[in-house]
Amino acid sequence: MNYIGSYFLIFFLKICSYLPISALFFLGRNLGSFLYHVVPSRRKIALKNCYRAYPQKNSEFRKNIIKKSFQSLGIALFEYAIIWFWDESKLKNLLEIKNPQYLDQTLLKGKGAIILLAHFNTVETVAILLSIDKNIAAVIFPPNNKIIAKIINNKRKKYIRNIIHYKNLRQMIKSLRNNTPLLYSPDQSKYERGAPYIDFFNTKVKTTTGTIKLTSISKTTIIPTVHHRDTFKKKYILEFLPPLKNIPTNDINADTSLINKTLEKMIKMHPDQYMWLHKRFKEILA
Secondary structure: OOHHHHHHHHHHHHHHOOOOHHHHHHHHHHHHHHHHHHOHHHHHHHHHHHHHHOOOOOHHHHHHHHHHHHHHHHHHHHHHHHHHHOOHHHHHHHEEEEOOHHHHHHHOOOOOEEEEOOOEOOHHHHHHHHHOOOOOEEEEOOOOOHHHHHHHHHHHOOOOOEEEEOOOHHHHHHHHHOOOEEEEOOOOOOOOOOOOEEEOOOOEEEOOOHHHHHHHHHOOOEEEEEEEEEOOOOEEEEEEOOOOOOOOOOOHHHHHHHHHHHHHHHHOOOHHHEOOOOOOOOOEOO
16 A cells, blocks of 8 residues: 555545444444455455364354454454544543453552453454553554554554564563553464464464563563453453463473463454454464
8 A cells, every 4th residue: 555545544534533433333344244255365264264263163153253253354444443533532431341450450569461462353442442541561563564554553652652563572571570561462473483383273383482481581470351342332342351370380382382272262252353364374283
């Protein structure tokens, strides 16, 4: 996408921001249904990924999940109109937090917290909403398109005070030592050289050990956290789960396996809003 296309997109989203949230959900849902039919390559990837997670289910079950996942993705695209252009006073009313005590109690230790997230389609929206009232650091995976990456990053900076590139381990540790919660999503195909093959949805796939390295160095706590869009309430739900215990150990592969199993459980809580079309299983053991 060139500069003209990028700024047309911003203008389009600005116009959309005047619509009620129900209309944005409607438009997004229909856009997602359209994309499901016209982007067969991504549909194929999504169905294959979903099969890895639900091999025991029939094809109709998996197909239904992927259709809804595409619809959720379509809504997520229109949600940029909300998080980029709505007033802060309106944004504050969109987030519902469950079990905030898990984060509050962890921060009393003074060592920050790793807020372990999966890439649901609401990840961008929830990160912005959470950052309005909380000092949060977020680890990001920049889009390949540099123009889009710059636009998104500039918009993020309005609320997220500390944006960290996924390769900048030193900055992540610094944030944790400053008792800042760190949003971290290790479920995509971003990993260091020499990363081990760890089971993820019944497949041995290259997996980053970054989560465990962060925990080992900073002595912080990992809090699994799920999020989803409630179209009936017209709200976004962020739920902190009980912090992981007895981690890290002296076995980094076993610890990373626990992270993957935790992510699996989180994803299966709201599979129809997960980003199944990502090429997660590019490097696997046959």
